[in-house]
Structure formats: structure tokens, C-alpha cells
Amino acid sequence: MSARLLAVCAVLAGLSGCALKPVQPWEKGELARTDMLLQGDSLETRFNEHIYASKEAASGGSAVGGGGCGCN
Amino acid sequence: MENKPQNGMPVGQALLAAAMLLPGIGAVHAETAPERGSIGVKYLYYKEDQPGLDRVRVHAPAVSVLAPVAGEWSVAASATVDDVSGASPRYHTAVSGASRMDDLRKAGDVTVTRYLPRGTVSVSAAYSTEHDYVSRALSMQASLASEDKNTTWNFGVGGSDDSINPVNHIVQDAGRQTVSVLAGVTQVLTPVDVGQFTLTHTQGHGYYSDPYKMADNRPDKRRQDTALLQWNHRFVALGATSRLSYRFYHDSFGISAHTLGAEWVQGLSDGWTVTPAVRLYTQRAADFYFDPVYDRTLGEPFPPGYVFGSSQASSADQRLSGFGAVTLGVKLAKQLNRDWAVDFKVERYEQRGSWRVFGSGSPGLAPMRAVSLQIGVTRQW
Amino acid sequence: MVNPVYTIDFQAMASRCEIRLAAADGAEARVLAEPALEEVRRIEAKYSRYRPDSIVSRINAAAGVAPVGCDEETLALLEYADAVHRSSGGRFDITSGVLRKAWDFRLGAVPSASTLEALLPLVGWQQVRREGGCVLLPQAGMELDFGGFGKEYAVDRAAEILIAQGVRHGYVNLGGDMRFLGPRPDGAEWSIGIQHPRDTRATIASVPFSRGALATSGDYERFFEADGRRYCHVLDPRSGMPVSYWRSVSVVSPMAIAAGSCSTTAMLLERDGLEFLEQSGLSYLAIDQDGHIFRR
Numbered sequence: 001m002s003a004r005l006l007a008v009c010a011v012l013a014g015l016s017g018c019a020l021k022p023v024q025p026w027e028k029g030e031l032a033r034t035d036m037l038l039q040g041d042s043l044e045t046r047f048n049e050h051i052y053a054s055k056e057a058a059s060g061g062s063a064v065g066g067g068g069c070g071c072n
Numbered sequence: 073m074e075n076k077p078q079n080g081m082p083v084g085q086a087l088l089a090a091a092m093l094l095p096g097i098g099a100v101h102a103e104t105a106p107e108r109g110s111i112g113v114k115y116l117y118y119k120e121d122q123p124g125l126d127r128v129r130v131h132a133p134a135v136s137v138l139a140p141v142a143g144e145w146s147v148a149a150s151a152t153v154d155d156v157s158g159a160s161p162r163y164h165t166a167v168s169g170a171s172r173m174d175d176l177r178k179a180g181d182v183t184v185t186r187y188l189p190r191g192t193v194s195v196s197a198a199y200s201t202e203h204d205y206v207s208r209a210l211s212m213q214a215s216l217a218s219e220d221k222n223t224t225w226n227f228g229v230g231g232s233d234d235s236i237n238p239v240n241h242i243v244q245d246a247g248r249q250t251v252s253v254l255a256g257v258t259q260v261l262t263p264v265d266v267g268q269f270t271l272t273h274t275q276g277h278g279y280y281s282d283p284y285k286m287a288d289n290r291p292d293k294r295r296q297d298t299a300l301l302q303w304n305h306r307f308v309a310l311g312a313t314s315r316l317s318y319r320f321y322h323d324s325f326g327i328s329a330h331t332l333g334a335e336w337v338q339g340l341s342d343g344w345t346v347t348p349a350v351r352l353y354t355q356r357a358a359d360f361y362f363d364p365v366y367d368r369t370l371g372e373p374f375p376p377g378y379v380f381g382s383s384q385a386s387s388a389d390q391r392l393s394g395f396g397a398v399t400l401g402v403k404l405a406k407q408l409n410r411d412w413a414v415d416f417k418v419e420r421y422e423q424r425g426s427w428r429v430f431g432s433g434s435p436g437l438a439p440m441r442a443v444s445l446q447i448g449v450t451r452q453w
Numbered sequence: 454m455v456n457p458v459y460t461i462d463f464q465a466m467a468s469r470c471e472i473r474l475a476a477a478d479g480a481e482a483r484v485l486a487e488p489a490l491e492e493v494r495r496i497e498a499k500y501s502r503y504r505p506d507s508i509v510s511r512i513n514a515a516a517g518v519a520p521v522g523c524d525e526e527t528l529a530l531l532e533y534a535d536a537v538h539r540s541s542g543g544r545f546d547i548t549s550g551v552l553r554k555a556w557d558f559r560l561g562a563v564p565s566a567s568t569l570e571a572l573l574p575l576v577g578w579q580q581v582r583r584e585g586g587c588v589l590l591p592q593a594g595m596e597l598d599f600g601g602f603g604k605e606y607a608v609d610r611a612a613e614i615l616i617a618q619g620v621r622h623g624y625v626n627l628g629g630d631m632r633f634l635g636p637r638p639d640g641a642e643w644s645i646g647i648q649h650p651r652d653t654r655a656t657i658a659s660v661p662f663s664r665g666a667l668a669t670s671g672d673y674e675r676f677f678e679a680d681g682r683r684y685c686h687v688l689d690p691r692s693g694m695p696v697s698y699w700r701s702v703s704v705v706s707p708m709a710i711a712a713g714s715c716s717t718t719a720m721l722l723e724r725d726g727l728e729f730l731e732q733s734g735l736s737y738l739a740i741d742q743d744g745h746i747f748r749r
Contacts, residue, residue: 020261022220025455025640027263030306035313035337038258038268038302055423055440057355057391058321058329061300062270064211064230064252087711087733090536094529094606094710157629157645157669157703184656189458219455221639 191216191224207234213254221260226270228254238283248278256300264306272298281387287374288387290360295324311339326359327392330429343407349419350400354429357394360385364436393434396427403446417446455638458623461486465493466604468628474615475622475638485618489611493627496607500530500599502550509597517593522586530599530606531583537602537714538578541729544721545714546578548590549690550598556688556695561677563684569693576690605668605713608632612709624662629669632709636663648673650700650740658738658746660705668713670720671701687720698723698742705736 023031030036039045053059186193191214198209211230217223229252236246256270273296280290302317314336321329335349362375370378375386401419408414423440425433456475459482463470472489476482501507505514512521523531537545552572555564575595582589590597599606604627611625612632621635624643636642642663646656650673660667672685672695685695702719706712715733719726727747730737738748 023222023260023263025221028260028640030264030308031260031266033306033313035315036266036304036306038266038304051421051442051444055391055421055442056329056353056397057323057325057327057358058298058319058331058353060252060272060274060296061298061319061321064213064228064254064272087536087540087706087714090533091609091708091711091714094533094609095526157626157631157647157667221641 190219190221196230205234205236207232209233211252223260224258226254226256226258228252228272230254234278236279236283240283242283243279246279246283248276248280250274250276250278250294264308266304268300268302270298270300272296272300282389285387285389287378288389289383289385290387291325291385293324297322313337321355325392327355327357329353329355343413345403345405347403347405347417349402351398352429353397353399354427355395356428356431357434358387358392361387361389361392361394361434363393363434364388390437390440393425393437394428394431395423395425395433395437396429397421397423398427405448413450415446415448415450417444417448419444419446456622458638459483461490463490463493465490466497466607466627468604470627472611472615472625473623474620474634485615485620488618489614489625492610492614493607496603496610499526500603502596502598502600509599512588512590513596516590516595520582520585520587520589523588527588528583528586530602531581531588533602533710534578534599535583537718540714541718541721543578544690545601545718546576546690547597547599547601548578548581548595549576549688550600551575551594551596552688552690552693553686555693556684556686558675558677558684558686561679561684563679564693573691573693576693601717602710602713604628605630605666605709608666608709630667630709630713631662632666633662633664647701647703647738651744657701657740658703658748660738665705665707666709666712667703667705668709668716669701669703670713670716672697672699672720673701687717689721689723696720696723699726700740700742700744702726702730702739703737704730704733711735 049059184195193214194212196209196211196213198207198211200207209230209232211228213226213228215227216225231249231251234248234250236248237244252272252274254270254272256268258266258268260266275293275295277293280292280294282288282290298319298321300317300319302315304316305314307313315334317331317333319329319331321327321331330353332352333349334351335347337345337347339345365376367374367376367378375388378386399419399421401417403415403417405413405415421440421442421444425435425437425439427433456477458473458475459479461472461482470493472486474482474485476485498504499507500509502509502513504510508521508523508527512523515521534547538547552569555568555572575592580591580595581597582591588597608625608627608630609632611627612634615623615625615634622638623635624631624633629648631645633643642661644659644661645667647658647660647669648671649655649657650671670687672683672687675686676683676695678684683695683697685697687696688694689696699720702716704712704716704719706715712735715730715735715737719730719737719739722729727739730739730747731749736749738746740746
């Protein structure tokens, strides 16, 4: 388990320490597309989260807060 | 009543035309009509079946409405502000600092966000109830962007206080409190790549058992950790976007889980988009999960060696067993004309003990399958 | 390299005002904002009821006496007032300012029917005569009041001055009526909240903007409450009594003066305000007396 976590932390280091050329504001056109946003369709996301939480033990990952689900 | 259209023009346009005649304004820089708005409706049909049991669930439609302004009216649930428009001469500005939310809204949920020069701070309060369950949650999230806005650091802390009152009165007013923290970074990598890495940690204590299941006694403390990695890439020449995600989950119940998600959003001609998607999931069983092998004397549903009144943790909940699951889905969307768009998504989910990766899954459980259909209609005006 | 955003705060038209724009440094920001600021003060002075030498005071002083010659700007504003009067079915009336003599919001006393009856004959835009570049208020005691759209007009004028100087990122905000000149310097939109009509510390909604204008009218700007009823400063010219159907109306339009006229008109039309907003073709957010939100 700790080996996996280390691998994942290595990715973090890679992401933030990127020596890639900084992207200029006028180059960000493609990034504004809805399919490029990290949050998906809010209605779909809400449905999916509720369905998976009722079948699987793992939950969350992208946010804190919000009310709890009734399913214990 | 003379608020009818003036000369066939809507009143708003007529006033605008009159305003443009005023000296020194509007002559050169007059804008055209505001952005269009849209209303989206999603119907989710969901059918779950397990051999021997046929549970059908149909969900009510959900509606989201976007109003045609320069952006989207975001009402009540969250207010993200640089500044405030109001009739009163007193108003908040970004200069006056973060908003103060001294009083919690008691019903529903509210988020207020302050938009600072290089970041945001937002506070949310949520209150949700079901017939046997009340949950109150408070959280704060902040983001801080680098000067070029290519890197955004995200932080969050939240807490919830839940109260469970099952209808079978096995417990009364059982409480549970959790605290979560989040840290993450979003990075614009190239003009066609954006990635995000998020870590969360949750600590909770209180009632975790399922009151409606026999011999279900779970620890009264739970620690949960997740690590989520996401990457979106735009293939401009192909007119497509790939959306990948991986989440690692581990908790103190002994459950570890991996979730891998992949979507390919492909633009086609004539306003069509097709998005095939796959999700792979695997989890290890909880330490106190027991297989469907029952005590020789007590019989079903009691696990071998079960002692009444013992504080030993145990649960037969399938959700805590070891299994793997696969979701395959495809979504088809079409922009019909300027006003109408439709989307249709079908997904099939299957969960099997034998599909667990990194180990053997829990035996003796029937596979669980579910098919969901989602139809969405979006109208813009 | 993205320019930082500077905020120039000032007091004008009995409100807290600000001009926000992107500039290389504070000195440049001041230089860009100064002419816009002066324009706001000029309009305030020219159309103020409280300055005896203003055009408005001169017109009011000559009520029942003689026509007063007006400059092009004033004539244009009077023409605009006429358009708003028609669009609102007669409810938006710039001669209704005289009713403030009956309403003292500091004392919080409801005027008697006879007090209002004495003033109502002095209210009526249809009586005002405009010809040959002059305007005449036919009865002594009649008054013109540009307060209904003066602030929004100043917003648009100030915005034009900034645009003419090349400002492409920023906005003008005079007491909550705003006009946007372009998005934030990095391209992100400004996020603007709508004041909660009952809780001064809270916002009830928000909307992102990069251009266009937003104006809000509400029953909470000046009011008093007596016997569990709220009396606000928006008065129906037919009865002299305040309107009460809406707590707040916000309207989006390419120009602040149009947005402000629509939001005030919706307040004045009370129940019919919703149909008015629907037919206006503009985006709006309206909150009624029970706190229900209507929007488009």
C-alpha cells in the first residue's frame, strides 16, 4: 500500500514541478471547452455519485463538505 | 397596459434603442442581445437486477436552468462574488475582505464564495434529511492560483454531524461526526492538457452500522484516505477529448479500492457527439466482513462464532465485500438546432466477487448487474 | 504578463462608487479613471435637486411660470424619460419626485390621505410640455427628478470614457449599478453577486460578466416599517403609495440606463412586473415579497 502511495506522490511531484512552457492566456481556448473541464455535467455527476455510493465502499475524492448520504 | 412590445420590438430592445440616442453613450459600442440561456432536463431510468431479486428504481427527472445573461444566474446555493449589485448604497466589495457567514442557514444548503484577486474562498453549509437521517455539514474550500493562472492550489476542510434514527428503533439518535481535509493542485500543462491531483483525508467517529441488517456491527471510528488523479487531453485534429481518472481509496475498515475511469468525447459532423466510457473498479473486503457461511448453531444470518452482545465488528453488507466492477457506457448527444439539444446515455454496471483485481474477491455472492438509461433534453433560448 | 486590477473608490450620488480597471501601475489607473470620475461628478452636479444653479432646480423653480431652455443632453434625457414613461404604462414618471414631501423615511410616519391628495395633481409626465428646445412644468409646485435613472446614466457615460481611453478590463460600479468593460485581465469573468434583500451581509445569487450592464432596484434602499408593513421609497405615481410586490429586481442589458429603467419599472408594475420582464426580452432575477425567486 505504501508503495502505491509513493507512486502516486511521484505523480504529484511531476504535475506541479512541470518544466513545460507556461501556457499563455490567449492559448487557453481549447481548455474552456465543456468537455475539457474537470467537473463534468453536474446532473450526471450527482446521479453517478449517488448510485456508486449505494453499491461500493469507496466514496468521494474530489471535494469535502456537502451533506451526507443516508446509506450507512 | 402599455408594456406591450413597442413597434413590434420587445420593451427591453425599445428602451435600449432610446438609450442609444443619448449623447456620448452606446453609439459605437452597443452590444447585441444577451447570451442565450438553457434549460436542461435529465431523466434517469435505472434498473438493478440480481438473480432472485428484481429491484427496479426509476428516478424523478432533475432539472437545471441556465438563464441567458452574460453568464449563468447561480441562485441561493452558491454566490461567487467580486462585487455586489444591489439597491442599497451599502454593499460588499472585494476590498472589504472575505465574507462573513456568522449565521448558518438552517434549511437546504448555501455556499458563499469570495473571489479574491488570485483565488477564491468559499464556505458551504448543508442540511439534508431523509425520513431516518439528518445530516448537517459545514465546509470551507479555498483556491490559490499562480500569477499566470496555470497552477491552482486547492484546499478544503469540512465537517459533518449526522443523526440516525432508524424506523426499527434499533438505535435512537445515533450520532456520527466526521472531519475531512483536502489538498490538491490543478495544472494547465499545455494548451490542450489539464491535470488535477487531489488528496483527501477523513476522520470520523460514531454510528457506522447499518441498522436494518442483522449482525451488522461496525467500528465506531473510521479513517478514510483518497488520492485522485485526473487528466483531460484535447485532440484538436481528431475533434475529440480524452478524460482519464484514477482514484485510490483506503480506509481503516481495511478496505482498499482502485477506480479507473476513461471517456472519449468524440465530435462528429452535424452537431453530434458520441462519448464511449468505461469504468473499472476493484475493492478489497472490510476486515470484519464475513462471507455467507453461517454459524452451525445459530444459522443464517449469523457468522460463525457469533456471540450476542459482543462488541466484535461484523457485517454481511455486500458493499463491504471484495469484488470488482465494470461499467460500460456510451452517450450520444446532438445539437438539433440553435435551440434544442438532446443526449442519451446508456450504461451497464456489473459487480462480481471474482472480478476483484489484486486478490481474490469474496465468494458466495451473486453478481449484481444494473442498467441505467439517461435521457437529457436541453433547450436554449 | 497580466496587468493587476486597481480599484478607485469614491463617494458620489449618495453612494459608494468604484471604478475597477487593469493598469500597469496605480498611477496609470488613476490617470485613466480621473476623467470618468469627473464625468460622474459633473452629471451629479448638473441634475441635482439640491443645487440651486442646476438645470433641474431652474426648471423646477420655473414651474407654473415659464418654459426653460435646455441643452442637448437634458433634452435627450427628457426624451428618454418619455420613452420609459410609455414603456412602463405611465408608472415610471419623473414628475413623481414631489411625493417625497409626503414621505419622511427618517421619521417613519405614513402620510395622511389628504397630504397625498394635495400632491397627486402635481404628478403627471403627460402634463409636461416640451417644445422648441424648452421644457415647461405647467403647475407651480411640479418638479422633475432625474434620480430614477441619473445614476445609471452616469455609469454608462463613465464607461464610455474609459472605453475611449482603451480600457478593456474592468467595470464601473455606482452604488450597485454596474457596467462592465471587459473581463478580468486573464480572461476570467467578473463574478457579481446580487444583494440579499433582507440580509445586508449576504448575497442571494451571482452571475458572471464580461460586458454589458447590471442594475438592481429594491425595497430596501430607503424604507421604514410600521405595523408590520414595509414602506419603501419606490412610489406609485397614481396613488402616492409605495409599491410592495417585489423585494428586489435585477436586470441585465447592454446598457446600465436601460437595465435600471427596466428594474425600476418592474418594481412599479408590481404583479404585472413579471410579465413586463418576460416581454422585455432581457435577463432578470426578481424576488417577490415572499422571497420567491423568478429569473430568466
